[in-house]
Amino acid sequence: MDTELDRILSEITGRGFRLTRVRRAVVEVFLQRGLPLSAADVIAALRPGNSSINKTTIYRELAFLEERGIIKEIRFLHERVKRYELAGGEHHHHLICVKCRKVEDIVLEGDLEEEEQRILESTGFRVLNHSLEFVGLCQGCR
Numbered sequence: 001m002d003t004e005l006d007r008i009l010s011e012i013t014g015r016g017f018r019l020t021r022v023r024r025a026v027v028e029v030f031l032q033r034g035l036p037l038s039a040a041d042v043i044a045a046l047r048p049g050n051s052s053i054n055k056t057t058i059y060r061e062l063a064f065l066e067e068r069g070i071i072k073e074i075r076f077l078h079e080r081v082k083r084y085e086l087a088g089g090e091h092h093h094h095l096i097c098v099k100c101r102k103v104e105d106i107v108l109e110g111d112l113e114e115e116e117q118r119i120l121e122s123t124g125f126r127v128l129n130h131s132l133e134f135v136g137l138c139q140g141c142r
């Protein structure tokens, strides 16, 4: 995990951006949680150790990291809140529990490349991306 942290931090500094304490802390939260987080999640994660953390600063950091492609926005169908996760990971989808709202990453074995190929062949439509989320009950809520 530290090597991943180092990679992301050097990506930030390598492009000439400052590595502020808050910026580093936000990246660390995403790495530690490894899940899509809302701004409120990030603020809650940082608050205990740092009560002086300002909400506006966090929103600004999230916008900064998103613009630089360090994190990406994820919006789930059933949610109004915007979430983010680290960009550049393995292509995956999400399992969303309707009861406790927990979100888990899932990597599909075949993913949808074959389906995309089939779509291209049968309709001539070239798929560039897809969005797929699994909604249900997590193990703890079943």
Ligand SMILES: [Zn+2]
Binding pocket: 097, 098, 099, 100, 101, 102, 137, 138, 139, 140, 141
């Ligand atoms: Zn659940």
Ligand SMILES: [Zn+2]
Binding pocket: 035, 036, 085, 092, 093, 094, 104, 105
């Ligand atoms: Zn994810």
